[in-house]
Amino acid sequence: MRTRKSELPAKARLLQQIYSAENFVSSYYQAINSRAKLETFYINSSTRYNIPADISINGSVVPTPAEYSKLLETQGENVLYEIESLDTHIINPSFQYGAPENVYDSEKNEKSGRKMSIVVTTMGKVRFGKGREAPQKMFNETFVLVPNWDAMARNPARGLKRWLIMSQNFRAL
Amino acid sequence: MAPRGKATSTREARNPLGAKSSSRGGIQKRRGPTRVDTDGDLDMDGPSKRPSRGPANEAAGSRGRPSGRGPAPSRGAAKVAQIVMKQLGNGSSDLASRVSRPTRGRGGYTEGLTWLRVRGLKQSKAASNADGGLSDLLSFMERKASSLQSGRKRQVTIRKSHKAGEYVFVGANKEDAEELVKLNTFTFAGIQLEVVESDADFEPPNKATESPETAELRAKLQAILSQRYNGESKLLKLDALATDAELVTLGMFETRERALKTFKGLMAICDGLFKTLQEKKDAIESISLANNSIDNVIQVESVATTFPQLKNLDMSGNLISNMEGLQRWKGKFKELDAIYMTGNPIEGTDPNYTATFLEWFPKLRSINGIELRTAQQIAEQEAARLPKPIPQSGPDFRDVNGIGEQFLLEFFTAYDTNREALISRLYDASSQFSLAVDAQSVRDPNGPPPLPWGAYIKSSRNLLKINTHHARSQRLFKGAPAINDLWKELPMTKHPNMKDELSKYIMDCHPLPGLADPTGQSQFGVDGLILAVHGEFEEYDPKSGTTGKRSFSRTFVLAPGLSGTAQIRVVSDMLSLRAYSALPNVFVAPSQAPADTASQHQAMVAELSKQTGMVPQYSEMCLSQVEWDFARALVIFNEKKAELPPEAFVSAP
Numbered sequence: 001m002r003t004r005k006s007e008l009p010a011k012a013r014l015l016q017q018i019y020s021a022e023n024f025v026s027s028y029y030q031a032i033n034s035r036a037k038l039e040t041f042y043i044n045s046s047t048r049y050n051i052p053a054d055i056s057i058n059g060s061v062v063p064t065p066a067e068y069s070k071l072l073e074t075q076g077e078n079v080l081y082e083i084e085s086l087d088t089h090i091i092n093p094s095f096q097y098g099a100p101e102n103v104y105d106s107e108k109n110e111k112s113g114r115k116m117s118i119v120v121t122t123m124g125k126v127r128f129g130k131g132r133e134a135p136q137k138m139f140n141e142t143f144v145l146v147p148n149w150d151a152m153a154r155n156p157a158r159g160l161k162r163w164l165i166m167s168q169n170f171r172a173l
Numbered sequence: 174m175a176p177r178g179k180a181t182s183t184r185e186a187r188n189p190l191g192a193k194s195s196s197r198g199g200i201q202k203r204r205g206p207t208r209v210d211t212d213g214d215l216d217m218d219g220p221s222k223r224p225s226r227g228p229a230n231e232a233a234g235s236r237g238r239p240s241g242r243g244p245a246p247s248r249g250a251a252k253v254a255q256i257v258m259k260q261l262g263n264g265s266s267d268l269a270s271r272v273s274r275p276t277r278g279r280g281g282y283t284e285g286l287t288w289l290r291v292r293g294l295k296q297s298k299a300a301s302n303a304d305g306g307l308s309d310l311l312s313f314m315e316r317k318a319s320s321l322q323s324g325r326k327r328q329v330t331i332r333k334s335h336k337a338g339e340y341v342f343v344g345a346n347k348e349d350a351e352e353l354v355k356l357n358t359f360t361f362a363g364i365q366l367e368v369v370e371s372d373a374d375f376e377p378p379n380k381a382t383e384s385p386e387t388a389e390l391r392a393k394l395q396a397i398l399s400q401r402y403n404g405e406s407k408l409l410k411l412d413a414l415a416t417d418a419e420l421v422t423l424g425m426f427e428t429r430e431r432a433l434k435t436f437k438g439l440m441a442i443c444d445g446l447f448k449t450l451q452e453k454k455d456a457i458e459s460i461s462l463a464n465n466s467i468d469n470v471i472q473v474e475s476v477a478t479t480f481p482q483l484k485n486l487d488m489s490g491n492l493i494s495n496m497e498g499l500q501r502w503k504g505k506f507k508e509l510d511a512i513y514m515t516g517n518p519i520e521g522t523d524p525n526y527t528a529t530f531l532e533w534f535p536k537l538r539s540i541n542g543i544e545l546r547t548a549q550q551i552a553e554q555e556a557a558r559l560p561k562p563i564p565q566s567g568p569d570f571r572d573v574n575g576i577g578e579q580f581l582l583e584f585f586t587a588y589d590t591n592r593e594a595l596i597s598r599l600y601d602a603s604s605q606f607s608l609a610v611d612a613q614s615v616r617d618p619n620g621p622p623p624l625p626w627g628a629y630i631k632s633s634r635n636l637l638k639i640n641t642h643h644a645r646s647q648r649l650f651k652g653a654p655a656i657n658d659l660w661k662e663l664p665m666t667k668h669p670n671m672k673d674e675l676s677k678y679i680m681d682c683h684p685l686p687g688l689a690d691p692t693g694q695s696q697f698g699v700d701g702l703i704l705a706v707h708g709e710f711e712e713y714d715p716k717s718g719t720t721g722k723r724s725f726s727r728t729f730v731l732a733p734g735l736s737g738t739a740q741i742r743v744v745s746d747m748l749s750l751r752a753y754s755a756l757p758n759v760f761v762a763p764s765q766a767p768a769d770t771a772s773q774h775q776a777m778v779a780e781l782s783k784q785t786g787m788v789p790q791y792s793e794m795c796l797s798q799v800e801w802d803f804a805r806a807l808v809i810f811n812e813k814k815a816e817l818p819p820e821a822f823v824s825a826p
Contacts, residue, residue: 014646018636054683059566059759076560085611085635089649089745091730096697097687117687119703121728123611123749128560137562138615140726140749142705144685169569169681169705172562173726173756 013093013116020163021088021120024145027161029081032072038065043164048098048149054167075128081139083124091117091144100149117146117166126172138173286332286344288371289353294341297362306362307336311343313361314368318352329353338448342371393423394435394442407456411439412463412487433472440475450482459485463513468492470501477505487513489541494518496526502533509534515541565759569681576741577682577702580731585668589710592660599743600653601735603691606660606746607649609635614724614751623752624721628664628714633750656746664714676758678708688732688744701732701744707756722753777803782823785810791821 028041042065043049055062062068072079095117120143127136144167151160291310299306311331318329329352333344345353350370357368397419401410414436415426425435447453460483462473468491476483483506493499494517512530519526527540536551538544546554572578580599587595600606610626610633626633633639634648650656669677682705687698707726712719730745774796781792784807792806799805 011642011646014649015642018645022636051686054685056569056681056683058563059569059679059681060564061569071563074561075563076558079560084613084637085609085749086637087607087609087634087747087749088636089605089607089730089747091685091744092687092689092698094689095687119728119730119745119747121609121726121747121749123609123614123726123751125615126562128562136615138751138754140705140707142703142728144703146687166687167683167685167703169683169703169728171679171681171705171707171726172565173679173707173724173754 013090016114017088017090017116017118020145021086021118024143024161024163025083025086025120025122028143029083032081033079035069035073038069040159040161041065041165043146043166046098046148046150046164048100049146049164049166050098053165055165056168057170058172078128078130078134080127081124082127083122085123086120088118088120091119095146097146098149099147100153114152114162115147117144118163119144140171140173142169143167285346287347287350288342288344289350290367290369290371291341291343292339292367293361293364294336295339297364299362305336307334307341310341310361314343314353314356317356317359318349321355322352337445339450390423391442393419394439398439398442402457404456407458408461408485409443409457409459410461411436412461412465412490414465436473437475440479444479453480454482458483459487461487462491463487464490466492468494469498474501477502481505482508484508484510485512488517489513490516492518494522496523496529499526499529504533506534507536509537511539511542512537513541565757567759568679569683571683573684573700573702576731577704580729580741581680581704581706582671584729585671585708585710589665589667593657596653596657596660598739599741600656600746601742602652603689604653604656604743604746605649605651606656606748607632607634608748608750609633611635611749611751614754616752616754620753620755621721624712624719624723625717626750627717628662629750632659632662664712667711667713668708669710676760677756678706679756679759680704680706685730688730691735699733701730704729704731709753709756724751724753724756725749726751774801777801777806781806781810785814786822787817788821788823791817 030036031038031041039045042053042055044052044065052064055065055068057068057071062071093116095115097117099115121140122143123138123140125136126139127134129135143165145163146166148161148164150156151162291314294300294306294310297306297310299309302309311334315329315331319326322329327348329345329349331343331345331349331353335342343353344350354368354370356366359366359368397417398409402408403410414420415432417426420426420435424431426432443457444453447456457480460476460480462476465473467473467488470477470488470493476486486506486509493514496519498519512534514520514526527545530540531537531545535555538546538548538551570577584595584599587598608629610629612626612630616623632648634645636645639645639648650659671678683703684700685703686700688701690699705726705728707724709722709724711722714720726749728745728747728749729743731741732744734740734742774793777796778789778792781787781796781803782789785792787795787810795810796803796806799809
């Protein structure tokens with residue numbers, strides 16, 4: 001039993017990590033498909049991070065989430081992203097970039113897996129147009145997600161995402 | 174109801190059995206007065222509605238109707254009806270055979286049925302079954318609807334059903350119909366069903382049981398339709414219906430309400446004559462609704478639903494006075510090419526309706542005979558509406574000290590030839606590896622059949638498919654020994670040589686801050702690289718003896734190596750696998766480039782001539798030698814300036 005106890009944080013982290021990845025991808029692609037604003041998904045929306053997210057789409061660096069939204073819009077109507085595979089690894093279990101002191105000191109946050117950075121990869125299809133005959137293309141996308149420190153504050157603003165994109169790489173295949 | 178004196182024969186004919194047997198010869202044999210009920214309405218409801226109208230019919234019958242009211246039945250009309258069927262139905266629509274087709278009546282209980290319209294049987298795999306799949310469809314619907322109910326389960330029963338063209342109409346009591354309609358969008362024999370409540374007023378008649386009077390009227394309307402149809406020009410002239418002598422004689426346009434019903438009835442008959450949308454499209458390209466006193470297209474909405482592929486529509490001489498009167502046509506008539514609106518008040522009140530029409534009807538070319546856009550313009554507008562993928566660029570390779578490039582050049586060769594050495598060199602106790610299989614990927618239909626997934630599927634950690642915590646943690650391979658054990662089991666691979674066959678890869682690389690520093694020296698972590706590589710490999714699986722190609726994407730997170738070991742270490746290695754499909758070649762210029770490039774080159778030639786004094790031909794030669802690198806062109810110019818002949822310059826330097 002004692003050995004199990006020491007494994008607990010690892011299990012909690014894995015659960016938290018996979019849960020986060022699943023939640024993130026489902027709400028992110030839903031936002032893409034519904035042409036919702038994307039800013040809140042990126043570290044650009046947090047004052048804790050003094051760097052912008054690194055967004056690379058089909059080999060071109062896109063400076064801001066708003067620019068990415070514009071690029072998505074140029075694709076036209078009825079473009080649908082559907083993912084078919086998902087995987088995630090922890091990059092840094094004790095991520096500290098931009099972390100406020102109180103969060104950094106909290107051992108609980110580290111154990112429960114709220115302080116880590118994770119890499120998420122997805123693979124799926126982009127459907128161009130409605131119906132079964134619509135052309136479709138494969139894509140592969142990689143995200144690095146980091147904690148949204150603002151969401152860990154005592155009374156966080158409503159609707160804050162718990163994880164933010166620090167790095168993104170999309171390729172149509 | 175029949176006029177007095179003919180009651181006996183009518184009663185005979187009403188007998189369902191009699192109806193059936195007498196229908197063998199087709200409707201043209203039927204004799205009897207046209208049946209109109211109390212208010213003169215055309216009874217196209219079929220028997221299902223009759224009980225509720227029973228008393229009214231009785232009253233009409235007892236009051237009697239002058240026998241001269243309805244036109245006498247004639248063989249002539251019946252012949253025309255045959256012609257209608259031939260013309261409108263392309264000869265393939267045999268009404269007589271439909272009439273004699275037995276229905277699936279259950280217990281003869283037809284009172285108060287709610288009718289549903291079901292579409293999809295014809296397209297389903299069951300259509301090739303003995304009865305066209307009807308009984309399969311019905312038992313599927315009964316079974317599904319019964320099992321869908323929550324709580325107390327009740328057997329849902331379909332009382333009546335009949336096929337009509339694309340549709341199957343099913344009748345059930347109200348309670349069951351409510352359950353059945355929930356089956357809308359359910360999949361039956363490979364096709365998504367459409368189940369909607371049928372228009373109660375014009376439930377397409379159950380021909381096997383419809384009364385002879387209804388059949389007679391149907392034949393009359395068909396005759397009228399056939400007179401108004403021109404097969405050569407594929408035109409159906411439904412203009413000035415209210416002045417049509419026959420329709421007037423039938424009392425079909427006595428009141429506004431009745432006129433609307435008649436029109437719907439005509440459309441229902443038209444619809445019933447065609448088995449497929451294509452047949453309908455081939456037979457009728459143009460419809461005239463001119464001079465019908467229409468003030469809102471709601472009144473003729475069934476034209477839009479019955480003939481969605483109509484090419485020409487004449488609405489001239491009606492009473493449309495504003496956009497509201499046209500609103501119901503929005504989103505309809507996707508194929509409409511020409512429309513005539515002359516003589517409607519809207520021409521004076523809101524002449525801008527034409528702009529709205531061009532918006533609503535994507536293929537509309539002309540209004541009132543004036544071409545407002547060409548077919549080519551329409552094609553261009555359509556092309557502009559098509560979705561366009563985000564353009565591809567070459568690698569976004571923001572490397573640091575060539576580390577990423579070096580890593581890729583050695584990684585795939587080592588993975589193919591000596592995985593163990595690769596692991597001992599670049600992977601450590603905290604390195605992670607996992608693979609995810611996407612077995613549903615898009616692939617080239619002309620490509621080879623996809624390889625089986627057996628060798629990978631048991632270690633696939635596709636989190637969309639693998640749901641148990643146990644499997645999710647077991648399939649994450651952490652630490653060099655665990656990764657090595659797995660890689661020994663995975664099939665042998667051969668990746669294309671990256672130097673020789675660069676276009677078989679796409680790779681992006683960016684710096685990534687905030688990685689764990691195992692030495693603990695840097696509190697905020699160290700900088701590393703994240704790489705995403707896409708490509709293909711050949712595979713040999715000795716267990717199954719199969720060879721072939723797969724496509725992959727692989728994401729690496731690289732961190733600085735610990736002191737004393739290699740320069741870098743792999744923090745995370747995620748392999749995504751899919752069936753083979755060639756990558757787009759991102760190393761060639763995008764397709765829209767040529768025009769841009771040409772004008773760019775011209776500008777460069779002009780600029781170089783300006784700065785060097787060379788004639789354009791020499792500027793161009795110089796630039797093309799250095800692959801249009803302007804800075805290098807200047808360098809070369811300065812190096813070779815002395816050797817250039819005088820004619821290279823506009824004037825002597």
